[in-house]
Amino acid sequence: MEYAIFNQRGPLDHLIPTMKTTLLALAGALPSALTLSFCLVTNAVADGPQTIQPGELWPDDRGQHIQAHGGGIIKYGDAYYWFGEDRTRGLPRDKRYVACYSSTDLAHWTFRHQVVALAPPENLGRGFILERPKVFYNALSNNFVMYAHIDDRQYKYASVAVLTCDKVDGDYQYVKSFRPLNHESRDIGQFIDDDGTAYLIFEDRPFGFRIAKLAPDYLSIEKEMCLIPQHMEGGALVHYHGLYYAIGSALTGWNPNPNRFATATNLAGPWSEFKNIADPEMKTYGAQSTMMLKVVGTKTTTVIFMGDMWRPQTQWDSRYLWMPLEIGDGKLWLNKPAPWTLDVKTGEAVVQK
Numbered sequence: 001m002e003y004a005i006f007n008q009r010g011p012l013d014h015l016i017p018t019m020k021t022t023l024l025a026l027a028g029a030l031p032s033a034l035t036l037s038f039c040l041v042t043n044a045v046a047d048g049p050q051t052i053q054p055g056e057l058w059p060d061d062r063g064q065h066i067q068a069h070g071g072g073i074i075k076y077g078d079a080y081y082w083f084g085e086d087r088t089r090g091l092p093r094d095k096r097y098v099a100c101y102s103s104t105d106l107a108h109w110t111f112r113h114q115v116v117a118l119a120p121p122e123n124l125g126r127g128f129i130l131e132r133p134k135v136f137y138n139a140l141s142n143n144f145v146m147y148a149h150i151d152d153r154q155y156k157y158a159s160v161a162v163l164t165c166d167k168v169d170g171d172y173q174y175v176k177s178f179r180p181l182n183h184e185s186r187d188i189g190q191f192i193d194d195d196g197t198a199y200l201i202f203e204d205r206p207f208g209f210r211i212a213k214l215a216p217d218y219l220s221i222e223k224e225m226c227l228i229p230q231h232m233e234g235g236a237l238v239h240y241h242g243l244y245y246a247i248g249s250a251l252t253g254w255n256p257n258p259n260r261f262a263t264a265t266n267l268a269g270p271w272s273e274f275k276n277i278a279d280p281e282m283k284t285y286g287a288q289s290t291m292m293l294k295v296v297g298t299k300t301t302t303v304i305f306m307g308d309m310w311r312p313q314t315q316w317d318s319r320y321l322w323m324p325l326e327i328g329d330g331k332l333w334l335n336k337p338a339p340w341t342l343d344v345k346t347g348e349a350v351v352q353k
């Protein structure tokens, strides 16, 4: 508990170390005073915008580092739901797991449920892969539809898995796997346009990466929007002020590389040439794109770059790099990571100097 409170820093950061020392000093002698101060700190911290700290441990409401790697976020009702690979240390190795968290401020995350605990389907055998889960809410069926990269241990199956659930954070049931548009598919991304249309982004190793529109029930692909003939993965898209921005990462496995972006006025293209999103020497500050999240507020709109800082030998300890992007007029730039706050109501992001 102490871990959860003191790692989710807020505008009262400067007070916290002092309070923490005081609380610990009081702990032995005055249990009731401790309880009182403890509540005050909790409330005070929960009130203001909370600091997002790229690259740090990110504790959930239980004080455990969030397990939502290669993840995606949807807004449903008043809350955001973050789904991702659950790589908690010590989980049984014969299954693959997806965790779901919820938040109303995108900084404090409540663990909801381990929504997938899947034994190998399709005779994929031990060591099968279930990566980069993305959930779409389908209003027609009132169902939640999850796509994920599903593969055998050699990454040869190269398909998507579809799982569904009638609750956002319930137990998702495996439905099927397939190759979208009959093409190889490894890293996937999700994109929901401003008009609500849902798209899947997928890496097609022989050709590049594709953007495809989902069918009305989201259980299959309706049509291809475009093939971007660049060999990129970790695909992410955002629609901002009349322009589509696509980010992709080079194919370097778990190792970071300079992620790049292109723009188009239409999803079908033509797409501009790809440019760096940050100083290429920084290799995206050690992160790989998984999504861009647009937060439309009463005052402004912030687009968040969500990336994974993989730790392949200790995956449970992989970190997240979330930063507000500088975006507009065909330009996109990821600044050096620094702690920042977000007001989801106004849409304003403030990066600490």
Ligand code: GAL
Residues within 6 Å of the ligand: 070, 131, 132, 187, 233, 234, 251, 252, 253, 254, 288
């Ligand atoms: C990366 C990919 C990850 C994972 C990894 C395995 O390129 O983005 O999602 O598949 O390779 O090496």
